[in-house]
Amino acid sequence: MYEKITPPTTGSRITFSNGEPIVPDNPIIPFIRGDGTGVDIWPAAQKVMDAAVQTAYQGKRQIDWFKVYAGDEACEVYGTYQYLPEDTLQAIKEFGVAIKGPLTTPIGGGIRSLNVALRQINDLYACVRPCRYYPGTPSPHKNPEKLDVIIYRENTEDIYLGIEWRQGSEIGDRLIKILNEDLIPATPEHGKKQIPLDAGIGIKPISKTGSQRLVRRAIKHALRLPPNKQMVTLVHKGNIMKYTEGAFRDWGYELATSEFRNECITERESWILSNKEHNSDLSTEDNARQLEPGYNALTADKKAQICQEVEAVLSQIWETHGNGQWKHKIMVNDRIADSIFQQIQTRPDEYSILATMNLNGDYLSDAAAAVVGGLGMGPGANIGDECAIFEATHGTAPKHAGLDRINPGSVILSGVMMLEYMGWQEAAELIKKGIGDAIANREVTYDLARLMEPPAQPLKCSEFADAIIKHFSD
Incomplete structure (x- = not known):
């Protein structure tokens, strides 16, 4: 054998x-x-x-x-x-x-x-990386004991898949030519962007399957934690990379609110429920106004979309999550990657499980390890x-x-x-x-x-x- x-x-x-x-x-x-x-x-x-x-x-x-x-x-x-x-x-x-x-x-x-x-x-x-402080361990931080997080890093996709071509390679140049002359012009949202002809180039695949199986395992882990640590934060740069890292965030929320509907509450859902709990007579529009900063300046279509979101949450989960029940559920929220690097140092006790993609996770796990001793x-x-x-x-x-x-x-x-x-x-x-x-x-x-x-x-x-x-x- x-x-x-x-x-x-x-x-x-x-x-x-x-x-x-x-x-x-x-x-x-x-x-x-x-x-x-x-x-x-x-x-x-x-x-x-x-x-x-x-x-x-x-x-x-x-x-x-x-x-x-x-x-x-x-x-x-x-x-x-x-x-x-x-x-x-x-x-x-x-x-x-x-x-x-x-x-x-x-x-x-x-x-x-x-x-x-x-x-x-x-x-x-x-890739699972717990970052916990052992008292007495030297650390450059004043209160390293406040950081007690577990990082769930997707391990098989993203830039780390390793599909890339060096600058000047035949296939790399062919790919750049196809992108510049065919695919980018055929996608209006890319405008007149072009890839430099002397660039190396890599592929960043983020799949729904890969994203959701990672978030699924992170949520299952959260279910085993004490109530005060039952939180999963989706870490991403979806504000810039909307169809890869933004999709990771969206797919994570989709999984949490379908497979784990009875066990999970999203941060945004908790705001809607909390608004209603504080004022049972609150109208849908006033709830939406409290939910969304700058609501009054939004277009009519955007206002209608937010009102529909409020109505959907109240009609679908008020019975199972309202009247404070959501406080005993797993909180699922999301944070921009560069922000979370600051927050694990300035507000470390607000986080528990951080679920993210491959490259972000590599950086984040080493940064968190430095806080608790290296x-x-x-x-x-x-x-x-x-x-x-x-x-x-x-x-x-x-x-x-x-x-x-x-x-x-x-x-x-x-x-x-x-x-x-x-x-x-x-x-x-x-x-x-x-x-x-x-x-x-x-x-x-x-x-x-x-x-x-x-x-x-x-x-x-x-x-x-x-x-x-x-x-x-x-």
């Missing part, structure tokens, strides 16, 4: 039903050690996860680890440029859930990014309907490899996400407690130790793992 790897002789595979994992007590989980500092952080993470599972379940559950290869280590085993062997792809597909350290960017043609390739091959459409403590998951891969979110840092000094927090917390995904909440909580207590006791690796006031005595990577485990029993 496999060329150069052998699965464990014990353990069982994780299966899936309706997009959710069915986990045995002894799952086989493939792991990719990772390049660079993967040699240090993976053993530390594995030790912590095994200890947490043993402590939580006393031998009734265990993980049977299955070593597979990707990145530079794969080239050593399978040959030059074999960065992502078929063995690895087959193992991940067969066993369903995997975890990995950081991977190098391949040299040569073929695969641009191993991380992106793994996501696209396995249709892992949701990528060294940033976990990540890539989830589809029949597969999930959990990963460290930082780079390989090869100059630090083998020195036993890098912070393993990112891959350890990715392990926490994996345990939670598997339903092993007790083990996950032990690790979160261990990490929190270790940081609070200033038992940290050099990247955090040097930023503490006063600076702490740094632990080695392996010592940090031991400190986390020690705090399981405090």
Whole structure:
């Protein structure tokens, strides 16, 4: 079945039903050690996860680890440029859930990014990045503890699909010529716009299917959160890119108000209901006037459209959402992307789950991680309907490899996400407690130790793992 790897002789595979994992007590989980500092952080993470599972379940559950290869280590085993062997792809597909350290960017043609390739091959459409502050973690922000968000980033579309042509290429020039001479002139709203003849060009696909399955998973996650965190914010630049990012927003609202009608309220619907609750005699037009700034200056058609919106909300959901019932529903709203970058810093406690497209999500997740202490403590998951891969979110840092000094927090917390995904909440909580207590006791690796006031005595990577485990029993 496999060329150069052998699965464990014990353990069982994780299966899936309706997009959710069915986990045995002894799952086989493939792991990719990772390049660079993967040699240090993976053993530390594995030790912590095994200890947490043993402590939580006393031998009734265990993980049977299955070593597979990707990145530079794969080239050593399978040959030059074999960065992502078929063995690895087959193992991940067969066993369903995997975890990995950081991977190098391949040299040569073929695969641009191993991380992106793994996501696209396995249709892992949701990149999930929680950003939570652990007290004591150095942060440049005054109140980093106020930010507690989960970013749902669409993983398979947008610019990151990688369909582009370099400047001067034959196909790129042909495409520009067709656009300039045929398609743009045939679309009146584009006016006299033209693409420069010396441009590189890329494609930005945003599909209804891709957008809605991401928002669906984000809303399902929100349903599991405490009532005060049940909010999903659609992040986009639809004010400029109306047919891609604007469509993402519209499709998100469409899904929320159809599939999750009883569980969700949009922000705009809440305003309409609230206006009526404050004044039961409020007319449709007065409600519309309160809803829409500048209502009196609008055209008659636009006024009629807003009045129809008010009437539709009141007639369709007043019974199920009115009289304050909407306050106990999942709030679905939207924000412009550049605004949300400011608001996660200035008004962080107003947000919970942020659902967005690929490029926005890449920027936003790293920015949010910086608020709570940086990528060294940033976990990540890539989830589809029949597969999930959990990963460290930082780079390989090869100059630090083998020195036993890098912070393993990112891959350890990715392990926490994996345990939670598997339903092993007790083990996950032990690790979160261990990490929190270790940081609070200033038992940290050099990247955090040097930023503490006063600076702490740094632990080695392996010592940090031991400190986390020690705090399981405090």
